[in-house]
Amino acid sequence: MTTLTRIPFSDAWLRDVLTPRTAVEPQHARPAADVYRDGEDLVARLDLPGVDPAEDVTVEVEGRRLVVRGERRDQRSEESEGRRVSEVRFGGFRRVVNLPKAVEADAVTASYDAGVLTVTVTGVFAGTTPQRIEVTTAA
Secondary structure, eight states, rough: OOOOOOOOOOOHHHHHHSSSSGGSOOOOOOOOOOEEEEEEEEEEEEEOOOOOOHHEEEEEEETTTTEEEEEEEEEEEEEEEEEEEEEEEEEEEEEEEEOOOOOOGGEEEEEEEEEEEEEEETTTTTOOOOOOOOOOOOO
16 A cells, blocks of 8 residues: 655745745746747747837847847726726836847847737858867777
């Protein structure tokens, strides 16, 4: 017969207690992003539904960093069957992508479509072809 016992203070609970709350960012502070290499270009796609890209989003190049920041100002109200539901999402967000080398601002393009911001950094991977290094073994 096997008896399973539950330990009330597991490792996960201990990690949660020991993790300082200042180190954990709110979920809305970092929008979901998909960053990938497309030939010699870097493409970053960020989920930013409900923002006005002209008013609320800034895309900047700071040395070897691509910085996307902005603010959500989303407010919705709905009334049905005598009940009123109001949802408000406000707050800033920031996402930083490290680049392999510094680029000029004219190498960066950004477009917004259907709640997705797509930022392309042209030629950032030019001349960075990986070179294979032979691994030798001791005889």
